[in-house]
Amino acid sequence: MITSTSNSQVKYLVQLQNKTKIRKENKEFVVEGIKMVEEAPKDRIIKIYVSEHFVKANEETVNNFGVEYEIVSDNVFSQISDTKTPQGILAIVKMLDYSMNDLMNNIPLIVIIDNLQDPGNLGTIIRTGEGAGISGVLMSSNTVDIYNPKTIRSTMGSIFRVPFVYENDFLDAIDFIRNKNITIYAAHLDGKNSYTAEKYSGPSAFLIGNESNGLSEEAASKADVLIRIPMCGKVESLNAAIATTVLLYEAKRQRDN
Numbered sequence: 001m002i003t004s005t006s007n008s009q010v011k012y013l014v015q016l017q018n019k020t021k022i023r024k025e026n027k028e029f030v031v032e033g034i035k036m037v038e039e040a041p042k043d044r045i046i047k048i049y050v051s052e053h054f055v056k057a058n059e060e061t062v063n064n065f066g067v068e069y070e071i072v073s074d075n076v077f078s079q080i081s082d083t084k085t086p087q088g089i090l091a092i093v094k095m096l097d098y099s100m101n102d103l104m105n106n107i108p109l110i111v112i113i114d115n116l117q118d119p120g121n122l123g124t125i126i127r128t129g130e131g132a133g134i135s136g137v138l139m140s141s142n143t144v145d146i147y148n149p150k151t152i153r154s155t156m157g158s159i160f161r162v163p164f165v166y167e168n169d170f171l172d173a174i175d176f177i178r179n180k181n182i183t184i185y186a187a188h189l190d191g192k193n194s195y196t197a198e199k200y201s202g203p204s205a206f207l208i209g210n211e212s213n214g215l216s217e218e219a220a221s222k223a224d225v226l227i228r229i230p231m232c233g234k235v236e237s238l239n240a241a242i243a244t245t246v247l248l249y250e251a252k253r254q255r256d257n
Helices: 008-018 020-026 034-039 052-064 074-080 119-132 149-155 170-178 240-256
Strands: 028-032 045-051 069-072 089-094 109-113 136-140 164-167 183-187 204-208 225-228
Touching: 008 020, 008 028, 008 074, 008 089, 020 028, 028 034, 028 149, 034 089, 045 052, 045 074, 052 069, 052 074, 052 089, 069 074, 109 119, 109 170, 109 240, 119 136, 119 149, 119 240, 136 170, 164 170, 170 183, 183 240, 204 240
Parallel strands: 045 069, 109 136, 109 204, 136 164, 183 204, 183 225
Antiparallel strands: 028 089, 045 089
């Protein structure tokens, strides 16, 4: 049993939880909680860590994973956990490398994200996207790290199933999508058409901008159509994740019909 925070494995786990640079260099990240560990593909799990209390109550469950695990004292586990009330189980998981082609299917529905900064928003978009049937997510390089622990928790497992790509040449990547005959719709305050007036049954992509500043002018200029979500009262716009949900489920409604 690991009983010291000076243990090298404990130090590495803390770094993975807290530092994007370490995650990128090692191509590994941490998932936490029984649901997330259960949903992680077994061939991508490097090692599982369980608290002393958790393994006593769930030894059969842990053994059924068929993956090497390490027992950690309850006190030390609270130090490596990113949550206030740890469930007592986490795992180190290998990252996957996706390409732009992985975002495509027969009738693509892609979310394009420009400089989103809130990890909870990004995680919610990934989760909602899976529910609405998206084919993938393209992100600018300055978008929040998808492997941030808060983002991972917000995806509720969708991070393992939704293809995503970060692109340094973000505008070129949008052009790549346009060249696939995919119509790009930008959620924008200057949108002249309500989102319900457009047709998304064909290959489509939604451009979503930063929480505070919206889309950059350069990204917005790549859109085929600027659309808006009508607001009542004095509300100017919706939260980025909620706006994305509204758009994606309108696309799903049209495609289902």
